[in-house]
Amino acid sequence: MSRDGTPRMDWDRGARTGLPEAVYAEVKTVPQLVAILEDAAARDKALLFTRMEVAQFADLPAEWRARLDHDALSRTAILGTPPALPDVADIAVVAAGLADMPVVGEAVRTLAFCGVRANVIADVGVAGLWRLMERLEDIRAARVVIAVAGMEGALFSVLAGLIAAPVIAVPTSVGRGVAADGHVALHSALASCAPGVVSVNIDNGFGAAQAALRIRTQIEAARLCRDLEGTSG
Missing domain, CATH: 3.30.110 (Translation Initiation Factor IF3)
Known part of the structure; x- marks a missing residue:
């Protein structure tokens, strides 16, 4: 501007x-x-x-x-018309609760605008850990995982301790009392004891999608390099 x-x-x-x-x-x-x-x-x-x-x-x-x-x-x-989406999703957007869906939607729509399909796995917060465990294999199939959670943000550390893919935490402003405005969830993401969790700002689904796209591009470039090395050998 x-x-x-x-x-x-x-x-x-x-x-x-x-x-x-x-x-x-x-x-x-x-x-x-x-x-x-x-x-x-x-x-x-x-x-x-x-x-x-x-x-x-x-x-x-x-x-x-x-x-x-x-x-x-x-x-x-x-x-305008974004690129056609592929049949297979290689980015998962995992939401702790249905209250987080506006932020999930921002991430998913940003990915779709860039021609990337996302697999949305919602309402798997750790208050009922069995819900997350039921979908764990689906999550593990993703190359990059965007985790969206408010309240205490426990999903970030739990998920990052269970999967190998990069985890991008998106704290949301869902919560009341000390959890209001997403600051507890943000601090939880930043202080995670699970190695390798990275975080974007509160409610920033767009930023998480952009980070996931960058990581995905680097993963794809590394895969192509390995394939070329294999054929040249």
């Missing part, structure tokens, strides 16, 4: 980092959002919006509402 409030899009981000440009819609005005949409449409660019509230979407002109795929739960909107 320029000093005068005119949007300045980073359309070269995908070529530079491997991750496409996205728009954080919260607090942006309707004219700013319309200017961004017009810019994207003129360039024939697909575009992901995060934190777009229902009321904010409703305030957009009808022509743009008709062109946006808006999801109220995750507060995301997509302009």
